[in-house]
Amino acid sequence: MYVLHWEYMAGSIVAQALLEEMGAPYRMKHVDMAAGEHKTPAYRRLNPAARVPALTLPDGRTIGESAAIVVVLGESSPASGLLPQPGTSDRSVFFFWLNVMATSGYMTVARKGHPERYAFDESAIAQVERRAAEDLAAFFDVMEDAIEGDGTFLASGQSALDLYLAMLTEWSEDKDKLFGGRPSLAKLSNEVCLRPGYQAAMRTHRLN
Ligand SMILES: N[C@@H](CCC(=O)N[C@@H](CS)C(=O)NCC(=O)O)C(=O)O
Incomplete structure (x- = not known):
């Protein structure tokens, strides 16, 4: 199960769209940025860069950075065609x-x-x-x-x-x-x- 740490109109849009297209099991965890939740010690333990989005992977690790999230999700689902696989031009x-x-x-x-x-x-x-x-x-x-x-x-x-x-x-x-x-x-x-x-x-x- 993936957990997507998201905020309204943040970079989590593309991450959720990819999870949907992959048909991957995931749940959403809202990060209230207006209340400063992304700067709390608990969130920084997930994403030390204190930015949204972040994605907790099925192995329990969490990554931030939308580009990293796109690559990790695309690689995990070759059949989705979302990311050209190794060896492709x-x-x-x-x-x-x-x-x-x-x-x-x-x-x-x-x-x-x-x-x-x-x-x-x-x-x-x-x-x-x-x-x-x-x-x-x-x-x-x-x-x-x-x-x-x-x-x-x-x-x-x-x-x-x-x-x-x-x-x-x-x-x-x-x-x-x-x-x-x-x-x-x-x-x-x-x-x-x-x-x-x-x-x-x-x-x-x-x-x-
Ligand atoms: N390079 C990051 C940028 C993410 C980013 O800046 N997200 C905004 C929300 S849209 C954020 O977390 N800002 C931190 C803040 O406002 O303190 C990525 O691609 O994920």
Whole structure:
């Protein structure tokens, strides 16, 4: 049994979608970040980085970091086709884009959402937010180029990468602006939103 430590609209979206698609047994454990639960000694024992998501594996170990979670789940379920298996030519491309999204993508979203963590005074904070918005737009342009044409990353078709990218689009307030002029991104998002596993994850995560 997996245990997914999650928060609303956090990176646990992709982890839950993968668990659903794999048909793996799991339960959800909500981490109340507003109450600082992720910083408690009990949670830090699970994920010393004090971030959400984290995933407790069937062997009892817990890992954090969305990219690590994607790889561990994908490897555990070769039949799901979520992660290109060793020896396939798509595998290196998969790791490249996964890390681009988990570092540049996720972290730029975090900077835009919490600019006050990157500067001290009000005007500097406003500048950090403005720059983060620009960087995020540039990031999605890179994604658009990466999936241009068939609207997916890999020659072999959809994978966990598409679920990860769809999750990153969920955090944009202005979807018209995000998808306008980025037709491949819009196509990918539409297709991923039809996947039952992703739908289940969004039912859990969507804030009312
Ligand atoms: N690199 C991490 C980033 C995870 C992350 O930053 N999650 C946010 C929630 S969406 C978090 O835990 N933030 C800590 C905080 O706000 O103190 C990953 O890919 O899992």
